[in-house]
Amino acid sequence: MKLRTFFAALVFALPLWAVEPNEMLADPALEARAREVSKALRCVVCQNETIDESHAEIAGDMRKMVRARITAGDSNEQILNYMLASYGDFVLLRPRFTGATLLLWLGPPLLLLLGLFAVRRRLRTHAAGPAPLTSEERAALAVLEKDKA
Amino acid sequence: MAKRWPYLVPLAVIAILFAIFGKRLVDVEQGFNPAMIPSVLNGKPMPEFDLPGLPGRTNDRGFKTADLKGQVSLVNVWGSWCVGCLQEHPNLVKLTQGSGIPVHGIAWRDKPEASLAWLRKQGDPYTLVGQDPDSRTAIALGITGAPETFLVDPYGRIVFKWANQITPEVWQKEFLPRIAQLRK
């Protein structure tokens, strides 16, 4: 039994809101940046929520910190790095390209290439010559013709 | 006949996946908590902070990073709203008493009056107390909940973080050996 109090447990007792009007920045350009950064950061006590959409208190505090740092002149990158330094890769919704995520990022293109290679092989081996109808094909033809009738 | 090995690929992939699932299940069974975020600050210097003290406390001068230099110390993050902290507190008072290790407290997301009243009622084991009402320091420290406790070496570096309650067993197993190591 975990006795530790996670904020997550309090979620339902809190207002259901993420970004509140009073925490928003007056400058729309800065506010837009704050939203962008907030959407790249994971709420650390929630399951798969960005701090932008989370209503956990710590997420609210992180949103405020993002805005404070933007106002203080930090770049988006600097803010993300700051959060990365305290919470680790867990806090970034877009995984960094590192040794640990090599397979994650290279997997899909690699799979596609392998697939293309397999498709090419399949076409080559099967397209060698205009082979006459096989017995199976004749069977299939019979099925199709019977069906048409 | 076509080569056979390509037909073994799906089996091989799923076997690896099952092995990972199996290990994960065993880990979870053995008490691994998937919700826990491992600290990335171990071995790193304590992030800079300079927190105001609790007005009305005997020592109300606050708590800052520089205070950690010179000896082994503990930093306990707590809040008067936190049930886990209430359960941990007697252990914290008892275990650290006479250990010669100062315990500093960070009152997280709390009103100073509430923190002070809580300490008066539950006992105050802390040498220095700083308040962090808007999580600025908590975020720098990678806090996700309370209580959390940092063990800090005489150079002000974080040795490790215990992200749960300190119980006598935890103190014996996780803290004392590390403290002994640091004092060597």
Add this chain to the structure above:
Amino acid sequence: MITELGHFALALALAVAIIQATVPMIGAARNNVAWMALARPAALALMGLIGFSFGSLIHAFIVSDFSVVGVYENSHTAQPLIYKISGAWGNHEGSMMLWITILGIFGASVAAFGENLPPALRARALAVQGMIAAGFIGFILFTSNPFLRLDPAPLEGRGVNPILQDPGLALHPPMLYLGYVGFSMAFSFAVAALIEGRVDAAWARWVRPWTLAAWTFLTLGIGLGSWWAYTELGWGGWWFWDPVENASFMPWLCGTALLHSAIVVEKREALKSWTVLLAIITFSLSLLGTFLVRSGILTSVHAFASDPTRGIFVLALLIISIGGSLVLYAVRAPTLEGGGVFAPISREGGLLLNNLFLATACATVLLGTLYPLIAETLDLGKITVGPPYFNGVFVPLMVPLIVTAGVGPLMAWKRGDLAAARLRLAIAAAVALIVIGVSAALQHNNWHDFAAAGGLGLAAWMSLAAITEWWERVKPLQSGAFGRLRHLPRAAYGMTLAHLGLGVVIAGVTASTAWKQEHIQTQAPGDSISFAGYTVTFEGAADFVGPNYSGQRGSFAVKKGERVVATLTPERRVYIQPQQQTTEADILTTPLADIYTVLGDPQADGKSYVTRMYYQPLVPWIWMGVVLMGLGGLVSLSDRRLRIGAPRRAAAKLNPQPAE
């Protein structure tokens, strides 16, 4: 009493499932007709028993029998009847009961309508169904008993989580499970065919309708889930790449590939072993989805049951079913190949590319979903794989898929003529380019706008290519069009509808992602916000009382110009049991956009509220497109050729093949 009978029926069902799993299988191996014949009555009896058992559970929910733990934990007397009933599957135990009930229905359908199946294939397929049923009934009986009693019985239940009290979510699990479980048919047929060592056109014809039915349900189920998230979670998002969503999306992607490759097997007897593999993987992913949600291995926003002991049981089930079938595949599949010759540029070639992209996309979603788990288990650190990854990797795979999907259907089998197809698709391509141009001319603030222009172009391409294909076959302007219209197979209409639907979905997804507008503010009664040609005025909020909740209801007048087009009344509710706060957005749906309003917290003056408004361009198109796709599935299912089933394997008899 009824509850105990239900429990007993479930135990009996386990016995029947074990018989169904073994006797017909042995019968088929020994060519014992009587033993094989047992499969059908067993499947019917199994459905009867499971149906009774699930019925008794639903009965306990309807009459609010709080002596049953599940009812106590998930129901409340003040809940409306529909949510009492849906509460039966709104929890782990009950949802597993729903799962096996649907499994029973599918098995019984094969028994009832599988008249024209060869007895051995039917016996084996039903035996595999019996194995799956036995595994899951055992899982329920030994780890997740829904009939547990409480003594003394509490007077009142704890109630179902209010955010689950929504018509969309009441229907979402049954639809989703009809899809998941429906793929078990393709799986059972694949395993049976591997045991027999024969996959042919007739096999594909038997498998296709089941796959199509499962796909249709899954499509609608995912659509419903997404719609629920959109209307209920209150921030107007409809897809989050959440593990639970991914768990349903993976079988969908793989099942879509299966649907297309089975056509190649049916028409051309090619891609056999690949199709069998897809059938196995599609259902495996459905099982994996169940596993991921229930084991605590992956946690997510709406995983509602997590327990490692169950996880170990399910893992054992997975190893036996997936591992076993893949072993069988490794042994038998190499003997299956052969089949039709085709040029790269051909209908088969197009379908092969379709499969390549869909399979890669599916593998990508799987990789992204499991990677945090894999990394953590292998001590590579704790990482998060969020929407930016999925969007970044998934979308590039979809673009060539859509381009191919436009051209493919216009290709002839075996050898297609790309130049001719290009000519016939000139209009579609031209319109797509115009759409891209117009969109980019209207909106060009950042690269998102250009990506969105491309997305809209793809949507236009996809839809118009589908219509072009239909047009070419019907030739509406030439004489005899009516006859062609009537004689075009329903399956062809199905494809046109489904492809058209996909085009519409793409348009909706693109526009709502790129051009969603959000307005968050504090409003006093009388305050207005203007966006996208509309003016929305907050007219105040008042307290109200609902059946099992109370709260405030806001009133917003939506004006276009000077004309009031709608009054929206979003609510914030506090439920009585469990005490929880929810928001009910109110949405004005127009053909081109949704106006989405949410009532937030009251301010100190008691009259002002935080309000949120979203302008969601083309969002209704997403649901419309999903419905079109589902409709396509249904229309195709009604095709005469599928309805009366496949021909007997007469043709195969002409050319006897060695058994293995």
